[in-house]
Amino acid sequence: MSSSSAAPGRGEKAEAGAAKPPMREALVAAAFQLFLERGYEQTTVDDIVTLAGVGRRSFFRYFPSKEDVVFPDHERCLADMTAFLGASGAEHEPVRRVCDAARLVLRMYAENPTFSVQRYRLTKQVPGLRAYELSVVWRYERALAEYLRRRFAGRRDGTLQADVIAAAVVAAHNNALRSWLRSDGQDDAGAAVDHALGYVQSAFGVTPPPRPADERSDNPAEDVVVVVSRRGAPLWRVVQEIENTLGRD
Numbered sequence: 001m002s003s004s005s006a007a008p009g010r011g012e013k014a015e016a017g018a019a020k021p022p023m024r025e026a027l028v029a030a031a032f033q034l035f036l037e038r039g040y041e042q043t044t045v046d047d048i049v050t051l052a053g054v055g056r057r058s059f060f061r062y063f064p065s066k067e068d069v070v071f072p073d074h075e076r077c078l079a080d081m082t083a084f085l086g087a088s089g090a091e092h093e094p095v096r097r098v099c100d101a102a103r104l105v106l107r108m109y110a111e112n113p114t115f116s117v118q119r120y121r122l123t124k125q126v127p128g129l130r131a132y133e134l135s136v137v138w139r140y141e142r143a144l145a146e147y148l149r150r151r152f153a154g155r156r157d158g159t160l161q162a163d164v165i166a167a168a169v170v171a172a173h174n175n176a177l178r179s180w181l182r183s184d185g186q187d188d189a190g191a192a193v194d195h196a197l198g199y200v201q202s203a204f205g206v207t208p209p210p211r212p213a214d215e216r217s218d219n220p221a222e223d224v225v226v227v228v229s230r231r232g233a234p235l236w237r238v239v240q241e242i243e244n245t246l247g248r249d
Helices: 010-019 023-038 045-052 056-062 066-070 074-086 094-110 113-125 127-151 158-182 189-204 235-247
Strands: none
Touching: 023 045, 023 056, 023 066, 023 113, 045 056, 045 066, 066 113, 066 127, 074 094, 074 127, 094 113, 094 127, 094 158, 094 189, 113 127, 113 158, 127 158, 158 189
């Protein structure tokens, strides 16, 4: 920012005061400025509050530790995800619902690509932050799993299904997210996450019911063929039965 020797007038002071960022955002901005200039380990809480122009008490009012200032938005996002899942009804297909919940996390990252990319680079450099990030990811996964456990209650292996699907959602989301971050936030994050979560929905989601006969296409290539084979049949036998069925007129 450029400076001027002229003192601001009363109206300019009021405008500057109105434009001043909230203390929480000011602390985050000061912290990342110092992290980029000095390095994470070399920056202290005292350094951050001095640059932000506030006291130590103000810092700890918002952030329990220095690690928390690196992830200032995850608590809000986790609360949003929990509320989103809590508002689910019986009409919501569970796997699609948890995939939509994961998209809330992506939206949080995409709101500020520059900050997200800076944090990604910083986290890669500091093992302690990487461990902290993994603990945050686990909390997201637990929220997804708890919702699915409730929906799958009474199912055989319902808890196992819930935990496996929740882990798959997180893995798919994070794979796409890291790809976007490695592109410096230039790629289409939404498309990447939709593509990754599509694998989860195709593997674990409910298959849509077949269309009524009067709505089906006359194109034979769109017909659905069902082959019934005995359990334990060798793969070559199953393939042969499929080929035989497709070969019939």
